[in-house]
Amino acid sequence: MSDQIKTLYDICLEAGKEIMSVYEQDFDVAFKEDDSPLTIADERAHHVISQGLKSAFPDIPILSEEGRDIPYEERKKWSEFWLVDPVDGTKEFIKKNGEFTVNIALVEGNVSTLGVIYAPALDIMYIGSESEGAYKVEQASKVTADYWLDAAVELPMDQERDTIHVVASRSHMSEETEAFIEGLKGDVQTVSSGSSLKFCLVAEGEADYYPRYAPTMEWDTGAGQAIVEAAGGQVLRESDGERFTYNKKELLNEWFLVKR
Structure with a gap:
């Protein structure tokens, strides 16, 4: 499997740790918007992801929810870029139901060709690559990036039902x-x-x-x-x-x- 996937795997795990450090606290959702726990989690995850991507792939630009103000005149020249949502699922984060995620995609031209989604509270990683298939890894934080494929289940899984x-x-x-x-x-x-x-x-x-x-x-x-x-x-x-x-x-x- 590609080194890109291994790198994204590690980056998502690190971002997940930062998010969970906020999520596991008792927080008041009535905080001012700039000080909300979700914003803090977003900022911490964004920092981990952006630093990790810039270090590993210095020539590939990043478009993130936390850095969305890049002019189209600049973006339209990109041949590829990382598309990032540091914390997806505001309501789920606040409800503490665990159903929030870290999203990282590689867009080539105008097509998303590689995606990694990590649900840190559930510790589940989903990976999809145009050239290498789709996979699910449970207990992802207990698996090193070098061996993630050994622990993965290929998608889709067989589903037999009448509905x-x-x-x-x-x-x-x-x-x-x-x-x-x-x-x-x-x-x-x-x-x-x-x-x-x-x-x-x-x-x-x-x-x-x-x-x-x-x-x-x-x-x-x-x-x-x-x-x-x-x-x-x-x-x-x-x-x-x-x-x-x-x-x-x-x-x-x-x-x-x-x-x-």
Whole structure:
């Protein structure tokens, strides 16, 4: 497996340690915005990730949620770049349900070709590469980067069931998502997960569809798309059914559908 994956594996573990050092504290979510525990966790993870990437890959620029103000006139010249969300899943972090992630993707041209998603509270790592496939590593922090593949399960995993599983909110389902589900033939069940772990459910085979008919940003989806596509799935624009792309002038994503 590529040295890039090994490096990203280690970087994600280190970022996860910084996030968990904040997450495991008793914090008051009513703090001022600039002092919120999530912001502190974001900043610490961003520092670890950016320093790690710059050290290992000095010629590849970084676009991160914590450093989003790079002009398009500069970005459009990039042939490749790292797309980073240091902590994805604000609500999950605050609720302390563990379903938040570190997301790192490599975008080449305007296509996400490599993605790593790490859920530090769950200690699960997902890895997807256009050339090397998709994998899941449980108890990731107990595995060194050199031997991660020995502990990994290749995705998608075999899933035999009679029902169609759709990733959707049980309590706040949008009209568009309801319409999508009603258009499916067969017995449909909803499954739920936080942050970019929704992509991972599809990559694993635990879910068949993830319709996202709500706003997201490029760093929310880059790593997840690489993992889904490496597992044989698709991430398609809702407007025209075409493959999702990146480094647009506006970093706000269109609505999309993830499918196995």
